[in-house]
Amino acid sequence: MARVLSLFRPQPFLALVGRRKPTLCKMSMDSRARKVFVAAVEAVQPDTVVRQSIERKEDSVIINGQKFTLKHNLHLVGFGKAVLGMAAEAERIVGDHLVNGVISVPHGIQQTLKQHGKDHLLLKENSHIKVMEGAKHNLPDSDAQKAAEGIKQLASELTEKDLLLVLISGGGSALLPAPIPPISLQEKLDVTRKLAAAGATIQELNTVRRALSFLKGGGLAHYAHPAQVVALILSDVIGDPLDLIASGPTVRSEVWPEEVLSILEQYKLLNSLPASVKDVLGRPSPRWKENKDEIEKAENVLNAVIGSNSVALKCAGRRARELGFRPVVLSPGVCGDVRSVSRLYGLLARFACCQEEPPPEIAAEVLRLGPEVGVESWDLCRTMQVLDEGRTEGWGATCLLAGGEPTVELTGKGQGGRNQELALRVGLELRGLQLPPNGPVFLSGGTDGQDGPTEAAGAITDGGLYEEAQAQGLDINNFLTNNDSYSFFSHLSAGQHLLVPGLTCTNVMDVHMLLIPPIPINIR
Ligand SMILES: Nc1ncnc2c1ncn2[C@@H]1O[C@H](COP(=O)(O)OP(=O)(O)OP(=O)(O)O)[C@@H](O)[C@H]1O
Ligand SMILES: O=C(O)[C@H](O)CO
Numbered sequence: 288m289a290r291v292l293s294l295f296r297p298q299p300f301l302a303l304v305g306r307r308k309p310t311l312c313k314m315s316m317d318s319r320a321r322k323v324f325v326a327a328v329e330a331v332q333p334d335t336v337v338r339q340s341i342e343r344k345e346d347s348v349i350i351n352g353q354k355f356t357l358k359h360n361l362h363l364v365g366f367g368k369a370v371l372g373m374a375a376e377a378e379r380i381v382g383d384h385l386v387n388g389v390i391s392v393p394h395g396i397q398q399t400l401k402q403h404g405k406d407h408l409l410l411k412e413n414s415h416i417k418v419m420e421g422a423k424h425n426l427p428d429s430d431a432q433k434a435a436e437g438i439k440q441l442a443s444e445l446t447e448k449d450l451l452l453v454l455i456s457g458g459g460s461a462l463l464p465a466p467i468p469p470i471s472l473q474e475k476l477d478v479t480r481k482l483a484a485a486g487a488t489i490q491e492l493n494t495v496r497r498a499l500s501f502l503k504g505g506g507l508a509h510y511a512h513p514a515q516v517v518a519l520i521l522s523d524v525i526g527d528p529l530d531l532i533a534s535g536p537t538v539r540s541e542v543w544p545e546e547v548l549s550i551l552e553q554y555k556l557l558n559s560l561p562a563s564v565k566d567v568l569g570r571p572s573p574r575w576k577e578n579k580d581e582i583e584k585a586e587n588v589l590n591a592v593i594g595s596n597s598v599a600l601k602c603a604g605r606r607a608r609e610l611g612f613r614p615v616v617l618s619p620g621v622c623g624d625v626r627s628v629s630r631l632y633g634l635l636a637r638f639a640c641c642q643e644e645p646p647p648e649i650a651a652e653v654l655r656l657g658p659e660v661g662v663e664s665w666d667l668c669r670t671m672q673v674l675d676e677g678r679t680e681g682w683g684a685t686c687l688l689a690g691g692e693p694t695v696e697l698t699g700k701g702q703g704g705r706n707q708e709l710a711l712r713v714g715l716e717l718r719g720l721q722l723p724p725n726g727p728v729f730l731s732g733g734t735d736g737q738d739g740p741t742e743a744a745g746a747i748t749d750g751g752l753y754e755e756a757q758a759q760g761l762d763i764n765n766f767l768t769n770n771d772s773y774s775f776f777s778h779l780s781a782g783q784h785l786l787v788p789g790l791t792c793t794n795v796m797d798v799h800m801l802l803i804p805p806i807p808i809n810i811r
Contacts, residue, residue, distance in 0.1 A: 314610070315725075316725050316728040316749075316802050316804065317728060317747055319607075319610045319611075319612075319802065320728055320730040320747055320800055320802055321730075321747070321786065322606060322610060323603050323606050323607045323610065323612075323686065323688075323730075323800060324603070324730060324732050324744075324786065324788070324798060324800065325606075325788070326602050326603050326605070326606030327599040327600065327602060327603035327606075327734065327798045328599070328734050328736075328788065328791050328793065329602070330594075330598055330599050330601070330602030330603070331521065331594040331595075331598055331599045331734065331793045331795045332372065332792065332793055333369040333370070333371075333372030333373040333375075333376065333408065333456070333521065333594075333792055333793055334372050334373070334375060334376035334407060334408060335594075336373070336519075336521060336593045336594035336598075337373045337376040337377055337380070337454075337519060337593065338376050338380070339593070340519055340591060340593040341377065341380050341381065341519075343380050343381065346358070346384070348380075348381060350517055350519070350589065350591060351589060351591045353589060355450055355515065355517065357381060357384035357450070358384070358448070359384050359386060360384070360386065360448050360449050360450055361381055361384040361385050361386060361449075361450050361452060362385075362386055362387055362388060362441060362445060362449055362450070362451050362452070362514075363377060363378075363385060363387075363388030363389075363390070363416055363451070363452045363453075363454070364388060364389050364390065364438045364441060364442065364451065364452075364453055364454070364507070365388075365390040365391070365392075365453065365454030365455065366390065366391040366392075366434070366435075366438070366454075366455065366459040366462040366463040366533065366536075367392075367454070367455055367456030367457055367458050367459040367462060367521070367533055368392070368393055368396075368456055368457055368458035368462075368735070368794055369456035369457070369521050369792060369793050369794060370390050370391075370392050370454045370455070370456050370459075370462075371390065371392045371396055371397070371400065371408055371409065371410070371418065372400075372405075372407075372408035372792050372793075373454040373456065373519065373521065374388070374390050374410060374416055374454055375407065375408050375409055375410050375411075377452060377454065377519075378410055378411060378414060378416060381452070382411070382414075382415070385415050385416070386415065387415050387416075387417075387441065388414075388415055388416035388417065388441070389416070389417045389419060389434065389437040389438050389441050390416060390417070390418055390419065390434075390454065391419050391421060391422075391431055391434035391435065391438065391462040391463060392418060392419070392420055392462065393420065393421075393422060393425075393458065393462070394420045394421055394422060394423045394430070395420065396420060397409060397418065397420065399790060400790075400792070403789065403790050405790070405792060408792055417437065419431075419433065419434035419437060421433070421434055421462065422458070422461040422462045425458060425461050426461055426476060426480070427460075427461045427462075427464035427472060427475070427476055427479075428472075429472065431461060431462050431463070431464050432464050432465070432472055434462065434463070435462075435463045435464055435465045435502060436465070438463065438502070438507070439465060439501065439502060439507075439510055442507055442510040442511040442514075443510045443511075445511050445513075445514035446513065446514065447513040447514065447515075448514075449514040449515070450514065450515045450517065451511045451514050451515070451516045451517070452517050452519070453507065453516060453517065453518040453519070453536070453537055454518075454519055455518055455519070455520045455521070455532060455533045455536070455537070456520070456521040456523065456533070456793075456794065457521070457522075457523030457524075457532070457533070457735075457794045457795075458523075458533075458794070459532070459533025459534070459536075460492075460493060460496055460503070460533050460534045463500075463502055463503070463507075463533065463534075463536060464476075464500065465500050465501040465502040465503075465506070466499055466500060466501075467499060467500065467501055467567050468563075469563040469566060469567075470499055470561070470563040470564055470567055471563065474561040474563055474564060475496075475499050475500075475564075477561070478495065478499070478551075478556065478560070478561070478564060479492060479495065479496060481554070481556055481559075482495060482550070482551075482554055482556065485554040485555070485556070486554075486694075487550065487554055489524055489531065490524075490528075490531055491550045491553075491554075493531045493534040493535070494531075494546060494547060494550060495547050495550055495551065496534045497530075497534050497535065497540060497542060498542040498544065498547045498567070498568060499564065499567060500534065502536050503533075503534035503535060503536055504530070504534065504535055504536070504538070504539070504540040504542060505535065505536070505537065505538050505539030505540055506536055507536035507537055508536070508537045508538070508539060508587075508588045509539070512587065513587065514587070515587055515589075516537055516587060516588040516589070517588075517589045517591070518537040518588070518589065518590045518591065519591055519593045520532055520533075520590060520591065520592045520593060521592075521593060521594040521595075521793065521794075521795065522592050522594065522595040522596070522795060523794045523795055523796055524796075525596075525619070525620045525622055525661065525691055525692060525796070526620060527592045527595050527597075529590045529592070532592075537588055537590055538588075538590060539588075544568045544569070547568055548568060594793070594795060595619070595795055596619040596620075596690035596691065596734075596795045596796050596797075596798075597616075597619040597690075598795070599690065599734060599795050599798060600616045600619055600688045600689070600690050600798065601616070603688050603798065603800070604616055604686070604688055607686035607688070610686075611683065611684055612683075612684045612685060612686035612802065613673070613677060613683065613684070613685050613686070614685075614686045614688060615669075615670050615673040615674070615685060615686070615687050615688070616688045616689070617635075617662060617666055617667070617670045617687055617688065617689040618661070618662045618663070618666050618689050618690075618691070619689070619690040619691060620661045620662070620690075620691050621660055621661055621662060621689050621690065621691030621692075621693060621799060622660065622661040622691050622692055622693055622694070623659050623660040623661060623693055623694065624659075624693065624694055624695075624696065625693045625694065625695050625705055625708050625709045625712060626712065627656055627659045627660050628660050628693045628709060628799075629709055629712030629713045629715075629716055630656060630716065631653065631656045631657075631660055631662070632713045632716065632729060632799070632801055633713060633715075633716025633717060634649055634652055634653050634656070634716075635653060635670070635671070635674065635687065635801060636716070636717055636720055636727045636729075636801055636803065637649055637720065638650065638653065638671060638674055638675075639674040639675075639677060639678055639685065639687075639727070639803045640678075640720050640726075640727060640803065640806065641678065642806070645675075645678075650671055653667050653671065654667055654668075660693070661691065662689075670687065673685065674687070674803065677803060677805075677806075678806055683805045684802065684803060684804050684805050685802075685803040686800060686801075686802050686803075687800070687801040687802075687803065688798070688799070688800055689798075689799040689800075690795070690796055690797055690798050690799060691796055691797060691799075692705070692796045692797055693705055693709060693797070695708050695770065697770050698768070698770065699768055699769030699770040699771060700769065700770070701766065701769035701770045701771025701772070701773070701774055702739075702740070702741055702771060702772075702773040702774055703738075703739055703741065703770050703771055703772035703773045703774070703775075704733065704737075704738025704739025704740075704741050704743070704745070704772065704773065705731075705733075705738065705739065705797070706731040706732055706733050706738040706744065706745030706746065706786075706797055707731070707738055707739075707741070707743060707745055707746045707772035707773055707775075707776055707785075708767070708770065708772040709731040709745075709799070710729060710730065710731045710745055710746035710747065710748045710772075710776075710784075711746065711748065711752070711763065711766070711767065711772050711775060711776070712767070713729040713731070713748055713801075714729065714748030714749065714750070714752030714753070715752065715753060715763065717729065717748070717749055717750035717752070718750050718752070718753050719750060720750040725749075725804045726749050726750040726751070726804070727749065727750065727801060727802060727803050727804065728747060728748070728749045728801075728802045729747070729748050729749070729799075729800065729801050729802075730745065730746075730747045730786065730798075730799070730800040730802075731745045731746065731797060731798070731799050731800075732744040732745030732746075732786045732788070732797065732798055733745060733794075733796070733797050734791060734793060734794055734795050734796065734797065734798060735791055735793065735794035736788045736789055736790055736791035738773075739773075741773040742787060743773060743776070743785045743786060743787050744786045744787065744788050744791070745785075745786045745797070746772070746776045746784050746785055746786055747784050747786060748784060752784075755779065755780065756775075756779055759778070759779060759780070761775060761778055761779060763775065
């Protein structure tokens, strides 16, 4: 591996001109980590991403380089947790041409936004957009089904003169339930709930949802035909796959019953499948009768991802630079078990903090872990190169950023979330890396501000975590065995390690951050 890295290593010009003295920043590593996280979340605020994606020019708009003429022909639908704020901004930009609209948003969201003083994310008082709240606890219910019917109705009435703006964000699947008869809402809910509980991935879950729904998998675009459809999408899925985010209502996708049945079989759900679901899966595809013209005119649909984990990481990197760090983005697609993910960050920290040439075993182990955690070898090598330069050439402090959605195998009954559990595990990995005056710091936070069923988004840890816990009589391993990371951090130092940003109004999965301090010259 040392050989692999040396291929990428540029000439150590700083070594020739003398080491640059790292800029000392008075702010603690902890507070700088929090500021970088805030920047990541701000970059993907629903109003911000819509504002950046719609350019208004007199009676037309330009989206993704395409021009659409406005002639009081604009209709708007939306579904997802961040959609209210997206709609409020769209209304500000193109409201004068808006005929009507329906959005399906989480139960209680208007009240919550008002309470938090987020009035800029609410619609105007006399808005043409009807707000329908539903899907309590992120589960499809009859309120969400009524909203889905309203959206289907609106789309079905459009003509070729119309423009339909579709706003989509995470949580959209539960907010747009339209089960194909004879499947009932309850039956569909049972199937998806059992799949989720059995550990199905979002890819598997939404492949099944698409097969059982009228509106998912391109159904909404079908009902809107022949109108022009423009979908603005805030992605909460790794890789930003258009057909899977909120189950892709504007992305025509074929349903293969064999694929759906094999997913159900894999999670041992075939025997308990309701007759209605078997009936629908036994029907020939497609689910609706498409005409030739519709198939040929797929260009009537524009799908644009306007916010994602990558966007959040890019802005976080910019903020990190302002705060005195050299940023490096590892990947926006970190997944896999939190144990492997924590091991990876522990190894990268060790690699960065070596006082001499890092032993080749570290890089080899990093590369071995890559496929388990969804990170390409190329990205690992590129990142290690930056860390190596930071170490050898006096670049000062480094901020490693990554994002994604790791998983936790739940064995205990405690309170926690994947971000807090990851931060706890990385804290243990960093043990012994307390370089003077600060050691590396790790932050993991959910951009939606809520990690699992807790009020925290995540936590911040460092190499002193184990000793700190011991001094306060907290047995880390007990908390870990019981998946009780939230209780652990709540007790530890009066909750100081918790990251509690409150309601963020957005969701582009999680942000991970490893802050490496400048390695003091006297110990190099
Ligand atoms: N006690 C716990 N400890 C660790 N992880 C937990 C615990 N309880 C739940 N989780 C994890 O939290 C995740 C669900 O939390 P959360 O609601 O934040 O998920 P999400 O995927 O971000 O949802 P959404 O995208 O709909 O907001 C699951 O991955 C689950 O395994
Ligand atoms: O709504 C959904 O399907 C998930 O949030 C993924 O987009």
